[in-house]
Amino acid sequence: MEHSAEILKDGALAYRWRSMGELLAALEAGGLLVNAALLVGHGTLRQAVMGNSAAPPSRVSDGKARILLNTYSGVDAHDEPLRAVLSHPLCAFETDAILTRRGQHNPASFGTFPRVLGHYSRDVGLFRLEEAVRRMTSLPAERIGLRDVGRIVPGHWADLVVFDPATVADNTTPRRADAPPSGIRAVLITGEVVAQDGALTSKTRQGRLLRR
Secondary structure, three states: OHHHHHHOOOOOHHHHOOOHHHHHHHHHHOOOOOOOOEEOOOOOHHHHHHOOOOOOOOOOOOOOOEEOOOOOOOOHHHOHHHHHHHHOOOOOOOOOOOOOOOOOOOOHHHHHHHHHHHHHHHHOOOOOHHHHHHHOOHHHHHHOOOOOOOOOOOOOOOOEEEEOOOOOEOOOOOOOOOOOOEOEEEEEEOOEEEEEOOEEOOOOOOOOOOOO
């Protein structure tokens, strides 16, 4: 890993290396796991390198690519480091993924929380369901100082997700990064139902600015 740190020091790395093969080889030589990660409409990074992509780009980025280089691989065959992190009682479950109008979406936008609830809690058994819910609601809210959110108690905002513990699951794939999850029955924001059984029900945007 010490070699990986040296490899990634230069912020212009993606522009200096013209070959995706060179990038992948250098990162793997340094012990850095690469997780299915270049989203530019050409498939994954490994697909592009191995020639399985329809039109692999000639350089890593021209300013439009979104690339994730991560030591915590979400691939089941290489997720031991990820399981160790998720199992720690101080680990909160959040995502910094955003939705955009162009390009492919990050699967984390649609699959992060269903995957924690369905795969890592129910199927793998890293933690109980109640603990999974706590670590994606009240724990992060308390950690960053948000009040009146994160718990179901009188006086708190009614931001709620109704789901089936037996069927909740992440359905995203590299080709369907925006596939909706299973088992989500309804979503409420400030007490208003905004989604039910996979369909939006509110014609107006709900929510509010959260301030510390």
